Amino acid sequence: MTISTMRPAPAATPAGNIARPRAWQSRTFINAARVLICVAFLALWEIASRQGWVEETLFGRPSGVWTSMLEYLPSERSLESLRATGAAVGVSFVIGSISGTLAGLILGLSPTLNSIFGPFLAPINSVPRIALAPLFIAWFGLTMTAKVVLAVSIVFFILTENARSAVRSVDADLMTMARVVGLKRASLLLKVVLPSAVPTMFAGLRLTFVYALLGVVASEMVAATGGLGQDIVLYSSSYQINTVFAILVELMAVAIVMNWLFNAAERRLLVWQVS
Amino acid sequence: MATRTENGPAATAEPSAPSPLISFKDVHQVFRLQSAKDENGAGGTRDLVALQGIDVEIHSGQFVALVGASGCGKTTMLNMLAGLVHPTSGEVVLDGTAPELPNMDIGYMFARDALLPWRTARKNVELPLETRGWNRRERQDRAREMLELVGLKGRESQYRLQLSQGMRQRVALARTLAADPSLLLMDEPFAALDARTKLTLQAEFLRIWEQHQGGDRRKTVVFVTHDLQEAVLLADRVIVMLPHPGRIAEDRVIDLPRPRAEDLGEIQFTDEFQRITHDLFERLEGAIGSRAEGRAPR
Structure with missing residues (x-):
């Protein structure tokens, strides 16, 4: 052979x-x-x-962090904070990734809309979003909405850019082939454009989760009625450094678990990428 | 003589044949390119004459190879037949009308496989059948049959990245042939393969074509290549093209006997084959040489 x-x-x-x-x-x-x-x-x-x-009061110590983890993590307060932060991250991840991806797809597919809205993206995206937290809190109060809006404002732009470039970088040979074969509009989109954008969009989504977490925690640190960000501020201002580290470990663990879930999903969805 | 030069559009492989399937009538193609400022400081756009005064007729069932260096417009001619490009002036007629996209009676094969990497081999072969409204059962059966025809039985569920270059091109060939189109447009389909795989695939393709793929008549093939040997080996008729501007330099019928599929390796070493390729080679290279001498300095 x-x-x-x-x-x-x-x-x-x-x-x-x-x-x-x-x-x-x-x-x-x-x-x-x-x-x-x-x-x-x-x-x-x-x-x-x-x-x-x-100074132990400022730097904590690993054994102390361990004790704090055993004390804090199972506590009512901790679970409540985790729930508040988790819900906000989940909601902003879903809203941000769906709206961002859709916007990116539309811009990528419509040259007209892209030339109208395209130039706005970079300037808006260059605003340090955390600076907007006080504004959102003033507008929406100490609610989950304020956190979600901040996180979405980060996530949305990342995914818009990501989806837009993914759609525009479809292999030219594949497009020609698809047109000659007779694919048009909806079927062209479904059978060629979207599938070829999936790997890039997946990489974007993975990144996005970390940013959603960042946005929510940052917003909570500025002002909130609860959540892990609020706890970090509280415990550090009262010099319970070991507990602050315990929360950081918790956040890290959440990110690692999510990353692992993304890997598993990616392996299932993108079997064809493995030779 | 093993070869004869065609004189005028009337001369074809079968003089008795009725009106041609394909005709290019005084076709010109000019591409407007964005370019940096030239020596006159004008800048802006520059016109590239891709095709100039092309007159060709191709009859149904003929295997025609378009040979030439890059930039001679051979792929543009193929794209015109597919309806991807419309001539700047002149007329292209395919089966009585101007080519339109998409044409369900065309199979187009590329130098790079253009397989959808997220689809299995079988699903790739099914793609043209989907746009032609075949039902699921028919598509699957047909795709399996086609993959077997190109020697890929058992590879149906593999993805592009799991296949070698040669196998990918086989899948692409199966896809091109799946809907049983009567016109095959092939754009250097074997150019990306190593010499041995190339010969194997040429033979397989020729075997399928010469046996009419089980149908009652031969498909018309327009085969673009830069490889003169490949052109002579496979085609009934070789059209040699020259670049800048793209034009036809030579149009010859190749009288090598058919079927050739089983003896491709041997044919390459026959005196007749060598004489034909040598003749055409001199025509191709001679023309390029004289053009280079006659060209004004830029």
Whole structure:
């Protein structure tokens, strides 16, 4: 068969290039190094705090963070905050990604609309959104709406830009092929344009979640009736630094879980990208 | 003589044939390009003459190869037949009318496979059947049949990235042939393949074409290539084109016997084949040489 001629046999590679992986290239070594770095960092922090090299009230200490996590995380207050923040992030992620993607698709598909609205995107997107938090809070009060609007104002523009470029960068050969084959309008959109935009849009969505979290927490830190951002401000102003770290760990864990979910979804949706 | 030069539009492979399937009548194509400022400081746009005074007739069932260097307008002629490009002046007639997009009786194959990477091989082959209103069952059966025809039985559920270059082009060939179009437009379909895969695919394609793909008549093929050998090997008739401006330099009938599919490897080394390619090569290169001498300095 022709296939056999197309891939060079492994034996053809000079033996020197595929020599046994060296010790420091092995998987085990890399994992061990990672664990070691984390342990060393935590140990140094703990010692520095215990020895008084750094002020414990300002820098906390890992053992203290651990205790705070056990105390704070299961508490009524923590769960309430997590729920408030989570709901706002969820709502803004859904609203922001749907509206942003739709806007991007429309701009990408309509040259007229794109030339009208396109020039506004970059200037508006360059406004530091967190600076708008006081404004949104003044308009919407200490409500979830204020948080959501701030987060959406970040997410929307990222996804608009993302979807717009995804749609416009459809492979020219594929478009020509599709037209010759007889695809038009709706079927062209559904069978060629949208599927080829999916990988780019997915990368955008993954990024977007982190920004939705950022927007909500930032808004809560400025002013809110509850949420993890509000807790961070509260505990740091009362020098309960260990609890602040506990909340940061919690936020990190949420982001990691979400990222993992995105990976799983991506693997399912984009099987065709794996050779 | 194994070859004869065609004189005028009346000469075709079968002089008795009725009105041609395809005719280009004094076709000109000018592309307006945006360009940086030229030496006169004018800048703005620059006209590129892609085709100049093209007169060609192609009869149904003929396998015509358009050969030439890049910029000679051969792909533009193909795109005109597909209805993707309309001539600046002159007339292109396909089956009695001006080509319109989309034409469901056309199969178009590209140098790059143009497979939808998110579809399996089978679903890619089904694409032209979807726009032609075949039902699901018919599409699946047809796609399986076509993939088997191009030697990809068992690969139906693989995605583009899981297939080798050669296999991708096979899938593309299956897709091109799936709806059984009577006109095949092929734009350097085997150019991206390595020499051996190329020969295998040429033979397979020729076998399918020569056996009429099970139908009662041969499909008309317009085959664009920059490879003179490929053109002579496959086609009934070779049209040599020259660039700047794109024009026809030579139009020859290739009298090599058919079917050729089984002996492609051998034909390449026959005296007859070598003489024909040598002749055409001199025509192609000679014309380029004399043009270069005669051209005014820019």
